[in-house]
Amino acid sequence: MAKILIVDDDPDFVETTRLVLESAGHTVVSAADGDEGLRMVAQEKPDLVILDIIMKTVLDGLHMSRQMAEDPEKRQIPILMVTSIANTDYAALFPTDEYIHINGFISKPISPQDLLARTEALLDRRA
Amino acid sequence: MSELLHIPVNRELSERARWLVSLRWIVLALAAAMILAANWWLGNILPAKALWATVAAMAVYNGIFWVVAHRLIGPGAPYQLHEILLHAQILADLVALTVLLHYSGGLENPFSTYYVLLVAVGSVLMTKRASLLYAAVASILWVGLLVAEATGFLPHYNLVGFRLPMRYREVGHILAESFVLVTANFGVSFLSADVSERLREGERQLYEANVSCELRSEELARLNERLRELDNSRSDFIRLVTHELRAPVAAIQSYLRLILDGYVPPERLQEIVSKAEQRARDQLDLISDLLDFAHLQDVPSAQAKPEFTDAAKVLSDVLDMFQARIEDKKLNVHTRVEEGLPQAPLSTEHMKQIWINLISNAIKYTPEGGSITVELRREGDHLYGAVSDTGIGIHPEEMERIFEAFYRTEEAKAIARHGTGLGLSIFKGIVERYGGKVGLESTVGKGSTFSFTLPLAPQGVPVSTAPGAG
Numbered sequence: 291m292a293k294i295l296i297v298d299d300d301p302d303f304v305e306t307t308r309l310v311l312e313s314a315g316h317t318v319v320s321a322a323d324g325d326e327g328l329r330m331v332a333q334e335k336p337d338l339v340i341l342d343i344i345m346k347t348v349l350d351g352l353h354m355s356r357q358m359a360e361d362p363e364k365r366q367i368p369i370l371m372v373t374s375i376a377n378t379d380y381a382a383l384f385p386t387d388e389y390i391h392i393n394g395f396i397s398k399p400i401s402p403q404d405l406l407a408r409t410e411a412l413l414d415r416r417a
Numbered sequence: 418m419s420e421l422l423h424i425p426v427n428r429e430l431s432e433r434a435r436w437l438v439s440l441r442w443i444v445l446a447l448a449a450a451m452i453l454a455a456n457w458w459l460g461n462i463l464p465a466k467a468l469w470a471t472v473a474a475m476a477v478y479n480g481i482f483w484v485v486a487h488r489l490i491g492p493g494a495p496y497q498l499h500e501i502l503l504h505a506q507i508l509a510d511l512v513a514l515t516v517l518l519h520y521s522g523g524l525e526n527p528f529s530t531y532y533v534l535l536v537a538v539g540s541v542l543m544t545k546r547a548s549l550l551y552a553a554v555a556s557i558l559w560v561g562l563l564v565a566e567a568t569g570f571l572p573h574y575n576l577v578g579f580r581l582p583m584r585y586r587e588v589g590h591i592l593a594e595s596f597v598l599v600t601a602n603f604g605v606s607f608l609s610a611d612v613s614e615r616l617r618e619g620e621r622q623l624y625e626a627n628v629s630c631e632l633r634s635e636e637l638a639r640l641n642e643r644l645r646e647l648d649n650s651r652s653d654f655i656r657l658v659t660h661e662l663r664a665p666v667a668a669i670q671s672y673l674r675l676i677l678d679g680y681v682p683p684e685r686l687q688e689i690v691s692k693a694e695q696r697a698r699d700q701l702d703l704i705s706d707l708l709d710f711a712h713l714q715d716v717p718s719a720q721a722k723p724e725f726t727d728a729a730k731v732l733s734d735v736l737d738m739f740q741a742r743i744e745d746k747k748l749n750v751h752t753r754v755e756e757g758l759p760q761a762p763l764s765t766e767h768m769k770q771i772w773i774n775l776i777s778n779a780i781k782y783t784p785e786g787g788s789i790t791v792e793l794r795r796e797g798d799h800l801y802g803a804v805s806d807t808g809i810g811i812h813p814e815e816m817e818r819i820f821e822a823f824y825r826t827e828e829a830k831a832i833a834r835h836g837t838g839l840g841l842s843i844f845k846g847i848v849e850r851y852g853g854k855v856g857l858e859s860t861v862g863k864g865s866t867f868s869f870t871l872p873l874a875p876q877g878v879p880v881s882t883a884p885g886a887g
Contacts, residue, residue, distance in 0.1 A: 302668035302696055305689075309680050399667040402678050 291315040292413050295336035297327035297354065298372070303398065307340060310402040311409065324354035331364055338412055341392070343373040355392050368393040368412040372400070428492040430499035433542050435486045437506050441479045448472055448517065451528075455521065462577045467520045475513045482506055500543070507539040507551055515558040523566045523573055524594055525580035532559055533601045540609040552606035556599040563591050657823045658707070661837070665700040669693045699837075706839040709770060710822065713846035725760035726768045728793055728800060735772040736791070739780060746785050755794035759873055767847045774840040775804040775867050781833050783808035783864070796870065803856075803868035810861040819857065820845045844869075 294311055296304050299322045308318045319334050321327040331339065339358070343351040351371065358364040371392040393412055396404070452468050482502070490498050514535065518526050532555040540548030565571040567586050575585075584590055672693035675681050681689050736743075736750065743750055761768055779789045787807040794801055809828045811819055818824045823838040830836075845855045848869045859865035 300664055300668060302692060303664075303671070305692065306668065306671035306675055309675055309689075313680050398663065399670040399674070402675060402680055 291317070292337035292409075293317045293319065293334060294338045294340060294409065295327065295330050295334060296320045296340045297322075297324065297330075297351065298340075298342040299323060300342070303342070303372075307400070307405065310405050314406055314409075316409075324350040324357075327354050328357055328364075331358065331367065336367060338409060339367055339369045340409075341369050341371050343371060368415065370394045370396060370408055370412060372396050372398060427494065427496055427499055430496070430503065431486070431490065431492045431494070434482070434490070434499065434502045434506065437503070437538075437542075438479060438483045438486055441475070441482075441506075441510070445472060445475055445479065448475075452521075459576060459579055462575075463522075464520050464574060468517065471513060471516045471520065475509075478509055478513075482509075500547075503539075503542055504547065507535060507543075508554060510535050511551065511555050511558055515562055518559075519562055519566070519571060520574060522576040522580065524563050524585045524591065525576045529559060529594070529598060530601070532556075532598055533605050536602045537605045537609050540606045541613045543610075545607075545610040545614055548606040548610035549603070552599075552602040555602045556595075559598050560595045563595060567591055654822060661703060661823060662700075662707075665696045665703070668696045669700075672696075703837045703839075706837045706843065709843050710839050710846065713843065713850060723762060724764040725762055726765040727758075728761040728768055728802065729754045729758060731765060731768045732772050732791060732793060735769060735776055738773075739776055742780050743789075746780060746783070746787075748780065748783060748786070749788040751788065751790045753790065753792045753794070758793065758795055758800065761800050761871060762873060763847070763851045763871065767851075771802070771844055771847055771869065772804075774844040778840060778867070779804050779806035779808065779865075781836070782806065782829060787864075792868075795873070798873050799853075799870040800873055801868065801870050803866055805864060805866040807864040810863055810865055811857070811859040812861055816857055816859065820855070841867075 291314070294316050296307050296318060297320070298304050298307075301322075304320045308320070311318050319330060319336065321330045327339070327341065330336070341351045341355060343349060351373075355369055355371070358367065358369065369392045371394065373395075393415075394408055396408055449472055452463070452465070452472070456463055456465060482505070485502060490502055511532070514528075514531055518529055521528070536548065536551045536555050539551040543551075562571070563585070566573040567588075573585050672689055676686065676689065732752070732754065736752070776789070776791070783789060783806040789807075790803075790805040792801070792803045792805075809832065811826060815826050819826065820841050822842045825836055825838040844867070848855050848871065851871050853869055853871035856868040856870070857865065858868075
């Protein structure tokens, strides 16, 4: 199966996501912030990155996705962006007129079925 | 305000001084023409040498005034210098006119009315007091000349063929001439000074109104900027609260969902449920901290009675509360509390929150076997309290941010995962609410000292700080 990197500073989110993904037979690695996430991408070469937007700094996740987009090798890895911000009031926070290098967007809390469906879809597309 | 006002007033005085100098060149040309015309018409009866010498002297002093007005006293010079320059010009002109009149017939010369002209010019340019001075000087010079010539103290030059000789000695004529010129001088000085003073007052008010408008618009721009900052920090705060409030509930919900959907193997069930329970406890802590924090934002009512508490007693209660944790970590706690301290000017509840926040942090971030020192003493008219630890310390660049709501250093997160990041902002909020100041000294790896000073005399309770800024 696939190797998936979870980047989130909330260990409980990492834990729950890990349980679901491992139940489907995937290997899971994790990082707590954008910098560590970039190192893990280089080191572990995951097939998919699940990335939280808000970590150490607001929009840390967006920053990491941009960094990945600038690297010819890393940009091949699909990104599923996760956030607990689901309110349209905050839509204005996010850059709208520039390209965000992500392949999907999902909001917390995530139902296990939904998470598996989304990750499978992204992994299939890559394959 | 008066500093600002002087600048345009000085500029105007300096322009007036230059204008008088320019005008005088024209007057000198006219005077020369008059001397030539009079001598031609009356047949060289006047002392031409003396008259030309006077005109030349005037040209010389006008040249000096020109240099002074254009080169030495610029618009930026002090107000008094401008005034002196104008006084000097008018007074020199009054004297020069008297000399010219003396050599050209004295009382017989109709140009004596030019005194009135000079007084009028001086009165328009200068203050009321100065204009009365000009009127007095003009009158004294004129009457003095008439008397000096009539009594033979000065020679009299008769305008032969223009006026009857001997008239300059007729008392009635001298009195009439004196009376007309003196009253004309004072009348003109009073009227023109009064009118121009009113005009100047109007101008001054207009200028002041302008200046205060400018000041007000600057003030408005500053306030606007401040409001924008407040608005930004408020939306940052809302964004963080939304994130912080949702995250634990989302985590608990995810754990429960996994259990319900059978993703959790039976042997891990206990572990997963206790993780969810821990998260629920965190959420409760966060909510109670947020309520404290929100309560600090309330503007205290003006009628609220000042409250007092015994800071030392509250401290010993709080230390008792933490006794078990202190023993668990084998920490040495030293207290240095001054005897007989006056009552601290804040509510018992707030004093308790201050001690709890500082001491629980010290316990949390100090390794086993470390020590904590609590100090409480009077410093002048302030109460000084401090909690020092031998803990992890704080990087200098993080010292400012440490008091921000939700801010936790990476080292703090590594040591204690659970923490709301609100404790220090609550501490700062309380201290500032009572007009006090917080302090922080820290060395990474050595420890930190958080301190506060509270004014002992109760004073106006300021509006609390903005969210996020605290």
